[in-house]
Amino acid sequence: MSPQVQREKPPYRQIADHFKQQIVDGKLSPGDSLMSERQIATEWGVSRSTATKALAALRTEGLIAARQGAGTVVSDTRSLHRSVHDRYGTVRRTGRIYSPGQYARITDAALVPAPEDVAAALELASDATAIRRHRVTYNAEDQPLACSTSWFAGDLAEVAPLLLESERIRQGTAAYVEEMIGRQMRQGQDRIAARLATAEELQELALPDPSAVLVTLHTVWDEDDRPLSYEEGIAPPERWTTYDYPISAG
Template sequence: MPKVERSIPPYMQVVTHLRGQITSGELSPGDLLPPDRALAEEWGISRATAQKVVTVLKAEGLVETVQGSGTRVARTAPLHHSGYDRALSVRRTGRIYSEGEYARITSAGLEPAPADVAAALGIAEGAPAIRRIRVTYSAQDVALSMSTSWLDGALSASAPALVSTERIREGSWHYLETRTGRSVVSGQDRISVRLATDEEAELLALEQPAAVKVTKTVLRDEDGVTLEYGVSVTEGRESIYDYSV
């Protein structure tokens, strides 16, 4: 049962909760939000506050009002791409991707670890590392993001599917946990912007020169050891974070 905490404005707590459900795929495009009255009763807030929640979500492009139907998740609502969003989606729905979203592994194999990858994974530069490149598409077959996952090459012995482009049906995280006993429990995203490389522009169907948002994600196991280092590239998209101070 959701409950309002007084440390941050009540309306923003509800916005954060609903935004998380939308970006994780728990609420899919076209799903209806509860009416103002129901939202107010569920969270113990006023109807005016509930209406403010909907106003904020509309301004972010996450929901839209349909005459005679109410407020629904927008058909063009932004989809998740960061490591945090992936983790949130897995925790809430058991899926990495939102409804209608799908991905293709374009390449997978062992490669010498570049300096930044080696530093993130705690292995020697040039040591074998697993490199998996994934392109994520919308239901309309539009390329949304290109992500590269790096893992210690030693994991390929116990988890050989990581060096194959075949889909891992149970998901790479569950597969890793099953094969190695290690699971992702924490992570960190670092976000920056730069110009796309030619490979990124080709995979994302961007016209060069193109600015892209880059999210570097470090995912750690229960011992705090880096299990995966990922670099996700998308066309410039807005990122929203809420916090208390």
């Protein structure tokens, strides 16, 4: 069945998002060829100019490039930073947390006194404990791509004991917590800023000193507006992520 253009987004953006998702999910790998403009126009039932605009959007995001003799191919996606939103989408669609070739090492999993910012984000008492899980994500060449620290209320240690294990949770941390405590994720918020990397981040991400990093503070709430988790994600420089959104008049 041919893909269908919907009306909530411009047609070119829907086409670009379709191919972007295939790249993020690993269905299209670096070096794979994409459809030509003519093929996209025929497959999606749009004009050639719309197909051209879709490919231009992917090219601007660094996802595809022209290669002599091969047409348009998928670029090396190591420069693509996958946001938390991207990871949730990948898990829901494919059951995988990471793109093919990527993996994570859990370097720390412990019950510790909750830092002030964590206690505030999770609405904990000032003397409460919290579960800390720290991970570093790598590509197939064992190059570090990002690091992150997830935080959960300390009282989850009894009902979700795998949070304290230094092993990757197969279905993903968020899905595991949902399953064990019976609360569903309903809302997320990302706060994003740049700063200089700490000494630990320089070492984990193999960065020169000094280096800037992109910091994402991610909070998730359940259906009753209670915080479920809080995460600090660190991405090295020169990695791109893209956010698309409608703009309404008035």
